[in-house]
Amino acid sequence: MIKEFNIVITGIGGQGILTxxxxxxxxxxxxxxxxxxxxxxxxxxxxxxxxxxxxxGKKIFSPIVRExxxxxxxGLEPLETLRACYYGSKENKTVFLxxxxxxxxxxxxxxxEKYPSIEEIKNLLKPFAHQIIxxxxxxxxxxETGTTLGKNVFLLGCASCANLIPIERKFLFEGxxxxxxxxxxxxxxxxxxxxxxxxI
Numbered sequence: 001m002i003k004e005f006n007i008v009i010t011g012i013g014g015q016g017i018l019t020x021x022x023x024x025x026x027x028x029x030x031x032x033x034x035x036x037x038x039x040x041x042x043x044x045x046x047x048x049x050x051x052x053x054x055x056x057g058k059k060i061f062s063p064i065v066r067e068x069x070x071x072x073x074x075g076l077e078p079l080e081t082l083r084a085c086y087y088g089s090k091e092n093k094t095v096f097l098x099x100x101x102x103x104x105x106x107x108x109x110x111x112x113e114k115y116p117s118i119e120e121i122k123n124l125l126k127p128f129a130h131q132i133i134x135x136x137x138x139x140x141x142x143x144e145t146g147t148t149l150g151k152n153v154f155l156l157g158c159a160s161c162a163n164l165i166p167i168e169r170k171f172l173f174e175g176x177x178x179x180x181x182x183x184x185x186x187x188x189x190x191x192x193x194x195x196x197x198x199x200i
Contacts, residue, residue, distance in 0.1 A: 001032065002166050004057035006065040010084040011076030012103055013050050016152035019179060020074070021052035023156065027167045027175030028056035036063035051084055068128075070094050072164055074155055077103050078134075082121050088128035095131045095164050097200070099151055101138035133162075133200045140198065141191060150191035157195025 075081025075098030088094030
């Protein structure tokens, strides 16, 4: 059993951040870890930025990931991933895994600011990262299913099969069964497997 593992999941409300955090938390609990989570529901409902924290290990006392202490940062939107950069550090060998589909925030469009390119975002993340992995999750999932709604589970599949998250796959599936409605489980399992097969 690992002593401690810290995950920050970020994106925009409606992208499935809360669902993903609940799946991981449930799976970690089923594997026997002590688990703490922090979720900001209010912002999610307004379509705003929503970072969720999931911490698990032998004994966890706080639900909040401190700056520089994330082991894994999963981003469902590139700019929101960049905004969560301060949770990462080279010392903790933080891995950033994020979807490359851009959703331009109102603040950028109104002020006519430039949305940074994926390469610019990756360069800005480098001081905070041990590894940076960008994958076009939205495009792959939409091509296979006709919608981007499962990209959260797709990224979980990527993380699992790249050994970026210390939870056994059987417990991740059990977590999915508990959190996702039964009628959507098989589709999400296929999306997870699709992420698993994607080279990152």
